[in-house]
Amino acid sequence: MKRIAALLLLASLSAKAFAFDPFVISDIRIDGLTRISAGTVFNYLPVSRGDRMTDAMAQRAIRALYQTKFFSDVEMERDGNILVIKVVERPSIAKLTIRGNKDIKTDDLMKGLKSIGLAEGETFDRLALDNVQQELIRQYYNRGKYSVTVIPHVVKLERNRVAIDIEIREGQVAKIKEISIAGNHAFTDKAIRDDFELGTPNWMSWYSKNDQYSQDKLKGDLEKLQSYYMNRGYADFGIDSTQVTIAPDKQSMYIAADVKEGEVYKIADVKLLGTLVLPEATLRQLVFVKPGEVFNRGAIEASTKAIKALLANIGYAYAKVTPYPKLDKEKRTVDLTLYIEPGQRVYVRRVIFQGNTLTEDNVMRREMRQLEGSWYSQALIDRSKIRLQQLGYFKKVDIDKKRVPGSDDQVDVTVKVEEQSAGSLQFGVGYSQYSGIILSASVSERNLFGSGDTVSVGGERSAYYTRYNATYYNPYLTDNGVGIGYNLTYSKTDYNDVDNGEFADYSTSQRAFSTYLGIPITDFQSLRAGIGLSSNKVNSIPGYTPQQLIDYQDEIGHDTVHSVIGTFGWSMDTRNGYWAPTRGGQLSVSSEVALPSSTVKYWKLTTQANHYWPIGHGFVLYLNGVVQYGQTYGQNGISDDQLEALQKASLAADPNHVITDMRNDFPFWENFYSGGVTDVRGFQDNTLGPRLCGGTGTVAPNSGSYCNNSYYNYAQPIGGALKVLGTAELYLPLPFLKDVNTARVSWFVDTGNAYANWDSFTPKTLRASTGLSLHWQSPMGPMIINFALPFRTQPGDGYYEERIQFTFGSTF
CATH class of the missing domain: 3.10.20.310 (membrane protein fhac)
Known part of the structure; x- marks a missing residue:
């Protein structure tokens, strides 16, 4: 057999082939194949049976086979008129591992390696591995880690396979020791570098990492430098040069920039x-x-x-x-x-929804303000995005536009969403320092069968509280967005079960049904009107319940209070998200009126205003204010003659017990309460405001809220007809909290209190606290942890102060 060609390396296209006499190929045989099929080789081979084989064609064929990167060696021989091609296959990658990487995620690295053919099951190419090594080093250099080393280990395995282990030793980020700017005369270094991301080490560098060099950050800072001058009139400002020097130990960086200020224009x-x-x-x-x-x-x-x-x-x-x-x-x-x-004016041909595997298209479409067949409007697109985000069904909402092929005046709008769970089936155990162990079970769905309807059935039981409820709401009873809802509730509260007399001792048992309409006014404003029936039985405990509450109940003349409740409210919601908004806010005014056929005729008014402001660098400022007030109206309780008889009987039994006329006082079981883990933090739940001693006890002189002749030593909070609450909160961009929809940390200042009535309000008695708060959507349900320090208190508050407050688990 005559040898007609030899190995030709891909890197040397001029490699020689042995001279031979040309011949016509009668057949082609390929030797040495194990994983790769002969058909694959024939697809790349530029010669076939019947071709006249020459030296030039042999070189072309060898070059083509090397370029496939399947083979490490290729030889050609002649056996008569049969062309024999002998190949040695490159090994396949049996296993690929990466270790030592912390700055770059393994999944991201694997995706990058796969895109260049370095993945398990692929053919091993040593040149590709070398390129990967250099690219990884470059990426770490961009992150300021100049001491990084990337060591690939290749281990040969049986059956022509290899295992690749890429070891990364990241090293430390090079710290910036000096930043110098030359050529600036109009402004000081401090002024022009005030907004830089890069800087020299300071006491906040552990958090901001400003002293860690990054090529991208440097580029951004140079752009800020140029903007600083050009925003102040220096239209011909320029940066002549930039030098970045690294110390021999690769741990220290020195940055220098030469600028030309120019003149003010x-x-x-x-x-x-x-x-x-x-x-x-x-x-x-x-x-x-x-x-x-x-x-x-x-x-x-x-x-x-x-x-x-x-x-x-x-x-x-x-x-x-x-x-x-x-x-x-x-x-x-x-x-x-x-x-x-301006370009061509375009209108929207179609609105396309993607990613909504559960939510029906029509549920999303009814939130869209950009309509098909109308002129394109970016304002309507932005408004549609906010409305979709406010639903709470989606983790992410993106809206893109794309020209319709073959048309200059049409676009398609694509709404891409990433759905998140809008419902839950929960059986939970929670804990609150105030309520104790909370047992709960619920079935809830805010997007029932993808229809956008809300339904929930649940129950909850704590140390003093039992509640069962069922709700249903259809936000689109009509096409123009009028919604209807129903609510059925049974609740029982026994404050006597609260330890240490932290609440006035009495119990209530309430049954209620209500229905309401939600009426949209604009995209962000709506009205709510409803009516309901309730029956509330109030049980006092002589000797434990403060006597004033027992007297009030006697004046009402009923243990069971029946009410026909009318509700009306207005709200405006401009928040840009449901779970963790960063801009926008809410304004609302709501009222509740016990109509004239009720046992006690009263009204309640709640006003609230809050807003979120992004203030840069991931910080978000939140301000919130709430005022709630209630008052009776009309004639309540027993007649004047009955009241007079009651007062005489009381004096006959106890000359020291004088019953005043309280028939026009706000019913104590409807009082507003202040303090707690979601209110004025740093104080126990519902403990701020008016307090009374149990039974006939009285507050001891000069003792704050310490009681004489009472079962409990301390006076018991009873709430009030007026509540005031104010909150200032700064959400912090902590680096370990990547998803603000899951967890947020804030620094807060709370102030507020509850008052017996409007006349008793005085700013001097407002309580205040400050501290840190963590809100976490944990797998077991929402969790809140507060560390609070009350800094404005009154005598008697010490008994109700709490430094650490927390609550977790499902609540309704």
Whole structure:
């Protein structure tokens, strides 16, 4: 057999093939295949039976087989007129592991390796492994880890396989020792670096990591430096050079930048050119730079964005606004031209929903304010996104637009969502320092069968409280968004079971049914009106229940109070999310009226206002204020003659017991309470406000809330007809909390109290506390942990103060 060719390396395309006499190929035989099929080789082979084989063709064939990266060796021989190709297959990757990586997730690394063919089951290519090694080192360099080492280990296995183990030794991030800027005269280093992400070590570096070098952060800081000058008139500012030096130990970095400040320029003229589809006067209202003002790049960018947004709201989805500043260096002025290219006006052909495996399309479509067949509007798109986020069904909502192929005036809008559970079947055990062990069971679904309806059935039992309820709400009873809801409740409260007399001793047993309508006014505002029936039995305990409450109940003349309750409310919700909003807020006013046919005629009013503000760097400021007030009206309780007889009988039995006329007082079982884990933190639940001693006990002189002649030493909170609450909260961007929808940490300041009535309110008696709070959507249900320090208190509060408060488990 005559040898006609030899190994030809891919890296050397000029490798020689042995000379041979040309011949016509009668057949082709391939030797050495184990994993790769002969058909695969023939697909890449540039010769076939019947071809005339020459030296040039042999080199082409060997080159083609090497380029497949399947083989480490290829030889060609001639056996008569049969072309024999001998190959040695590259090994396959049996196992691929990565260890030592902390900065970059293993899953992310594996995806990157797979994209370049380095994965289990693929053919092993040593050159690809070397490239991976260099790329990993580059990525760690970008993160400031210059001492990183990447060591690939390749172990040969039986059956022509290999195991690859990539060992990463990340090392430490290089710390910035010095940042110097040369050429700045108008502003100090401190002023121009105030907003930099990078900096030298300080007492907050453990948290901000500002002293850890990053190429991306440096690029961003240089952009901020340029913006700082150009927003203050330096239109020809420039950065001449930037040097980054690393110490020999690869642990210290030195950054230097040379800048050219230039001169301060003023705006000489502002022109609007291009295709003005709106009156120029309308567009000029969105130009935030005027002739005579100092040049400001930030204001120019804001102007272009505002004009683009206006055009996008009337169908010009792809509008462009390009600023062209022309500098006059002698006069130090700038002629600014904003060139407007609105493009083709487009309308929406279709709205497409993706990712909603449970939620029906029509449930999402009814929240959309961008309609099919209408002109495209970015404002309506943004509003639709917020409404979808407020549903609470989705973890993520993205809305994109795409041109319809073959059409210049149509786009399709795609709404991509990532659903999250909107329902639960829970059997839980929770704990609250105030309520003790909480046993609960519930079946709830806020998106019933994907219809958007809400239904729940549940029960809860704690040390003093039992409640069962069933609710149903259809948010779209009519096509225009009028919703209807029903609520059935049974509850029993026995405050006598609360330890240490932390609540006035009495018990209630209530049955209630209500129905209500939700009526939308705008996309963010709605009305709610309803009516309900309730029966509430109030049981006092002589000797334990404060005598004043027993007297009030005697004056009402009934142990069981029947009520016909009318409710009405208005609310506005502009929050950008359901679980963890970062902007927007809520305003609400709600009222509850016990109608004239009720045993006790009263009304309650609740007003609330809160708002979220993102203030940069992941911080979110939250302010909340609540005022609740209640009062009776009309004639309540027994007649004047009956009251007089009651007072005489009381005096005859106890000359020291004088019953006052309390028939117009607000019913104590409807009182508002203050203090607790979700109220004024740092105080036990419901313990702030008016307090009474049990039975006929009285408050001892100069003793705060210490009682004489009472079963309990301390006076018992009874709530009041007026409640005031204010909260300021700063949500913190802690690095270990990646998902704010799961957990949030905040620093708070709370203030508030409950008062017997409006006349008894005085700011001097407002309590206040401050501390840290963790809200966590844990697998066992929502959990709240507070560390609070009361700093504004009154005598007698010490008994009810709590430094650490927590509650977890399912509650209704």
